[in-house]
Amino acid sequence: KGSETNVSPEVTNNFAPTCDSRSSNIRSHYSLEDYARIKKRCKEDVDAHPIGSCKSRLAGVATAPPCGASSLVPPGRGLKRKIGCIEVITRTGRKKKIEDDYVKGDPIGQGKFGLVWLCRSKTSGVEFACKTLLKGEETVHREVEIMQHLSGHPGVVTLQAVYEEPDCFHLVMELCSGGRLIDQMAEGQYSEQRAANIFKDVMLVIKYCHEMGVVHRDIKPENILLTTSGKIKLADFGLAMRIS
Numbered sequence: 008k009g010s011e012t013n014v015s016p017e018v019t020n021n022f023a024p025t026c027d028s029r030s031s032n033i034r035s036h037y038s039l040e041d042y043a044r045i046k047k048r049c050k051e052d053v054d055a056h057p058i059g060s061c062k063s064r065l066a067g068v069a070t071a072p073p074c075g076a077s078s079l080v081p082p083g084r085g086l087k088r089k090i091g092c093i094e095v096i097t098r099t100g101r102k103k104k105i106e107d108d109y110v111k112g113d114p115i116g117q118g119k120f121g122l123v124w125l126c127r128s129k130t131s132g133v134e135f136a137c138k139t140l141l142k143g144e145e146t147v148h149r150e151v152e153i154m155q156h157l158s159g160h161p162g163v164v165t166l167q168a169v170y171e172e173p174d175c176f177h178l179v180m181e182l183c184s185g186g187r188l189i190d191q192m193a194e195g196q197y198s199e200q201r202a203a204n205i206f207k208d209v210m211l212v213i214k215y216c217h218e219m220g221v222v223h224r225d226i227k228p229e230n231i232l233l234t235t236s237g238k239i240k241l242a243d244f245g246l247a248m249r250i251s
Contacts, residue, residue, distance in 0.1 A: 105170040105177045109137065121245075126179065135167055138178040146245055151176055153221055153244045162212030164232065164242045183240050185233030192228060208239045216241075223247050 105111075105126070112125030112134075121140040128135065140147045151169060158166035170177040185191070188205070197205070209231065216223055223230075223244065230243040 103170065104172070105137070105179070108168070109135070109179065111137075125182070134182050136180050136182045138180065140176045140178065142174055142176065147176060149249075150244050150247065151178065153247045153249070154178060154180075157216060157219055157221060157244070160212065160215050162208060162215065162239060162241055164240045180242075181240075183232035183242075184235045185237065187229055188231040188233060188239065189228035191233060205239060209241070212239070212241045216247075217250070220249055220251060221247055222250050 108129055109126040110129060112127060114122055114124045115136065116123035121138050123136055123138045126135050126137045127133070140150065154164075154166045155169070157163045164183065165181040167179040167181065170179070209226070213223065213226065221244075223241065223246070225243060225246040226241075230241065232240040232242050234240065
């Protein structure tokens with residue numbers, strides 16, 4: 008062990024260990040411990056960071072960083088927020104009554120988990136849609152947090168404010184005057200180009216949700232709204248879940 012013998016240069020070169028070969032040649036002056044370390048180092052050089060590894064593929068689903076944490080995402084990704092962190096715009100509304108800021112109008116829809124009605128801002132006169140959700144189920148709190156988490160993307164209905172009462176939440180959202188996609192489809196056929204554009208926009212907003220760590224789980228024409236200019240908006244996150 009650890010002994011050294013005098014050998015010719017030709018013999019030394021023939022028995023020198025290399026990382027390019029899977030075979031293991033022992034140089035005469037290496038101890039068994041030295042050989043074990045060299046073999047391990049060669050194996051690590053060959054196996055390190057395989058391209059297309061399973062681990063890199065599974066890392067494709069992004070989740071939002073913790074509140075206040077820095078992120079390596081590009082500037083356009085500044086909307087990423089951890090679910091459960093309530094923004095100031097919604098937190099302040101929870102201390103007031105919705106009647107203090109909005110005038111209640113007529114009902115405009117009925118969802119699985121609540122009533123949607125028209126409301127108008129007392130300060131600006133702008134009309135919004137307000138969804139009232141009764142408390143008591145986990146899905147209600149989850150929808151409030153997910154809506155806020157995703158709000159700000161052009162393909163998601165914008166959450167303007169949240170008001171909390173002892174028995175319910177009021178979610179004030181942008182009003183999509185173009186109606187539901189299902190109603191537009193009933194009026195007539197779309198051109199192939201128009202259908203392709205809608206499908207592309209839907210896929211982009213679904214991709215955004217997944218990047219933000221949210222799966223909608225209820226994609227259908229009834230939950231796709233249209234603006235007056237024809238842009239699509241994904242709505243109704245009552246069945247949405249967070250993924251990691």
